[in-house]
Amino acid sequence: MRRSVFTAGLRAAFLLGLGALGAGQTGFVASAQQKLETTEVKIDNFTFGPAALTVPVGTTVTWINKDDIPHTVVSTDDPKTFKSRVLDTDEKFSFTFSKPGTFPYFCSIHPKMTGKVIVQ
Amino acid sequence: MHPFDIKAVLFAKHAQHVVLIHFPIALFIIGVLFDFLAQWKNQRLLAAAAYYNLLVAAIATIPVVVTGILAWQWELEGQKLKGILLMHLVMGCLSTVLICGVWFIHARTRRKQQEVLSGYRLPIEAVAVVIVALTGHLGGFLSGVNGPG
Numbered sequence: 328m329r330r331s332v333f334t335a336g337l338r339a340a341f342l343l344g345l346g347a348l349g350a351g352q353t354g355f356v357a358s359a360q361q362k363l364e365t366t367e368v369k370i371d372n373f374t375f376g377p378a379a380l381t382v383p384v385g386t387t388v389t390w391i392n393k394d395d396i397p398h399t400v401v402s403t404d405d406p407k408t409f410k411s412r413v414l415d416t417d418e419k420f421s422f423t424f425s426k427p428g429t430f431p432y433f434c435s436i437h438p439k440m441t442g443k444v445i446v447q
Numbered sequence: 448m449h450p451f452d453i454k455a456v457l458f459a460k461h462a463q464h465v466v467l468i469h470f471p472i473a474l475f476i477i478g479v480l481f482d483f484l485a486q487w488k489n490q491r492l493l494a495a496a497a498y499y500n501l502l503v504a505a506i507a508t509i510p511v512v513v514t515g516i517l518a519w520q521w522e523l524e525g526q527k528l529k530g531i532l533l534m535h536l537v538m539g540c541l542s543t544v545l546i547c548g549v550w551f552i553h554a555r556t557r558r559k560q561q562e563v564l565s566g567y568r569l570p571i572e573a574v575a576v577v578i579v580a581l582t583g584h585l586g587g588f589l590s591g592v593n594g595p596g
Contacts, residue, residue, distance in 0.1 A: 396588065397531060412526055413523055413526060415530050435522050436522075
């Protein structure tokens with residue numbers, strides 16, 4: 328009787344451990360997906376989304392134009408840290424941020440469109 | 448940015464191309480309207496009004512073309528255009544040729560002291576108005592006049 332209780336306890340502990348491991352993995356996958364998503368900036372309906380993006384040093388940020396209109400991605404500093412070609416619908420531009428700082432940018436065709444990348 | 452820097456008036460936030468373009472469009476359409484009215488009413492005063500509107504429209508195309516091409520060369524670094532931008536460039540050049548061409552037809556008639564303007568100008572003017580309107584539509588689409596804010 329005592330042995331069966333002990334075995335049942337072990338089984339329960341094992342199952343609980345497995346469950347916790349599974350939850351941990353799910354959390355890890357979700358975290359990785361979230362990290363992956365935040366490195367992409369969508370251009371849609373004349374806006375950059377997200378308008379402000381915080382990333383660690385060394386991150387490559389990709390802008391993708393989901394608008395019907397051509398757009399550009401140009402940093403506001405002089406000389407320009409980054410400057411894309413004109414991006415037509417579904418075209419992408421990537422830049423790797425190797426230094427910390429705040430990098431405001433805009434669309435040179437539609438200057439009201441602004442955004443910034445905060446590199447920490 | 449220096450206020451008298453030539454690039455300041457061409458680059459984004461201060462781009463003059465989108466401002467200046469309204470002058471030739473308005474003057475040309477009104478000029479054509481006066482010309483059609485002059486033809487219909489047979490009035491010299493209306494014909495003169497048409498001529499001067501077309502003259503100023505033709506002159507006004509020069510800074511528009513210059514600012515547009517310089518903005519393309521400097522802001523977009525002269526990159527090969529495609530899609531709507533290319534269509535806008537081609538139709539803009541065609542519009543300029545048509546506006547100047549229509550003015551030239553009127554100017555040639557005035558120089559030769561001819562009483563009657565040739566009738567073929569009217570369909571050319573009508574086509575030119577359509578091309579100018581389409582170019583303006585593309586320009587408005589590009590500049591995002593229908594966008595938020």
